[in-house]
Amino acid sequence: xxxxxxxxxxxLVLGVQLISCKKESDSPPTDxxxxxxxxxxxxxxxxxxxxxPGTPEWKxxxxxxxxxxxxxxxxxxxxxxxTWGLVESCFKYPLGGDYLFMxxxxxxxxxxxxxxxxxxxxxxxxxxxxxxxxNYRYLDFNKYSWYGCQYIDLIVGCDxxxxxxxxxxxxxxxxxxxxxxxxxxxxxQIDLPNSFYIMANAMxxxxxxxxxxxxxxxxxxxxxIYTYCxxxxxxxxxxxxxxxx
Numbered sequence: 145x146x147x148x149x150x151x152x153x154x155x156l157v158l159g160v161q162l163i164s165c166k167k168e169s170d171s172p173p174t175d176x177x178x179x180x181x182x183x184x185x186x187x188x189x190x191x192x193x194x195x196x197p198g199t200p201e202w203k204x205x206x207x208x209x210x211x212x213x214x215x216x217x218x219x220x221x222x223x224x225x226x227t228w229g230l231v232e233s234c235f236k237y238p239l240g241g242d243y244l245f246m247x248x249x250x251x252x253x254x255x256x257x258x259x260x261x262x263x264x265x266x267x268x269x270x271x272x273x274x275x276x277x278x279n280y281r282y283l284d285f286n287k288y289s290w291y292g293c294q295y296i297d298l299i300v301g302c303d304x305x306x307x308x309x310x311x312x313x314x315x316x317x318x319x320x321x322x323x324x325x326x327x328x329x330x331x332x333q334i335d336l337p338n339s340f341y342i343m344a345n346a347m348x349x350x351x352x353x354x355x356x357x358x359x360x361x362x363x364x365x366x367x368x369i370y371t372y373c374x375x376x377x378x379x380x381x382x383x384x385x386x387x388x389x
Contacts, residue, residue, distance in 0.1 A: 172387050173316035175281065182278050189225055190232035191217050191262075197238055215239060217262045227269045231279050234262045235288070240295035249298055250341060250370060257304040267304040273313060276305060281320050290332035297324075297338030306342075306349045314350040318343050319387045322380065340376045343383040355382040 195201045195214045205211050215238045217225075225233070237260065243249040257263045266272060280300045285293060299305065300317070309317065321342040328337040347355040348370050359365045362375060 172319055173312050178313055178316045179274055179278050179281070182274055184278065184282070185226075185228055188232050189229035190236070191221050191225060191229065193236070193238050195238075202238075211239060212259075216260070217265075219261075222261060222265045227266070227271050227275050230262065230266045230269070231276060234260075234266055234299060235279075235292075235296050237262065237295075241291050243295060243298060244291060249338070250302070250345070253298040253302045254304070257299075257302050263299070263304070267308070272305070273308050276300060277313065277317065277320075280317075280324070283324070285328065285331045290328075290334060293328060293332070294338045297328075297342055301338065301342035301345045303345065303349075306346050309346075309349070311350055314346045315387055317346045318350075318383050321346070322383055322387070325380065336376055340379045341370075344379050345370050347382060347386050350386070352382070352386050354385065355379075358382065 193215050195205075202211070202214075205214060217233065222230075243252050246252040257267060266276075269275075276299075280296070283293070283296065288296065301321075306314065306317070321339040325337050325339040325343075328334065328339060344355070344359075344364075348359065348365070356365070358375075358378060359370065364370060364375070
């Protein structure tokens with residue numbers, strides 16, 4: 145084979161590889177790309193809170209501060225519990241419904257990610273990205289109340305988590321949140337699931353300029369931080385454009 149033919153063959157092969165790589169990077173992320181071969185363990189070592197709302201022990205607590213102290217996870221557990229177990233424990237945090245009484249749930253969840261030792265430990269784990277994305281992707285609405293699912297949405301959309309994701313993971317998160325928004329609305333018959341917050345904050349952390357410009361114009365960004373869910377129809381519109389681009 146002549147040198148010219150060899151060079152031509154090499155150029156063609158390289159061109160095909162480059163096109164293939166470009167198509168893969170331009171296409172929406174799949175479960176297999178982001179989650180890989182991740183499988184949820186059959187037995188989860190979640191922490192069972194010893195004092196639960198509705199029990200006599202809970203009613204005996206004199207203040208909200210006492211409730212907060214009562215549901216802290218012991219340090220001895222935090223050092224041993226798996227990330228899978230920690231996710232389940234945080235999802236079932238007894239005070240997760242507090243967001244219902246907050247003017248800005250996004251501020252509340254960002255504060256909680258620092259003040260609740262379960263969440264702060266969770267977001268310090270090196271394997272949190274794929275495991276939390278997996279749990280969100282396969283979230284079973286039957287296991288939680290509507291406000292429980294809304295609280296989980298806040299966890300998944302908070303700054304402490306989305307700031308850990310790369311662009312492909314953020315793209316995947318937005319695509320899943322679009323699906324969850326529809327599913328959650330139909331399942332619980334609610335108009336504004338917090339999955340819109342996930343879409344919005346993920347696009348902001350991805351640096352998606354069209355949406356950031358929109359938020360800036362509407363004054364939904366304060367010092368670079370998204371102030372919860374506003375203009376849900378526009379959020380979904382931008383989210384669909386984000387995953388197509």
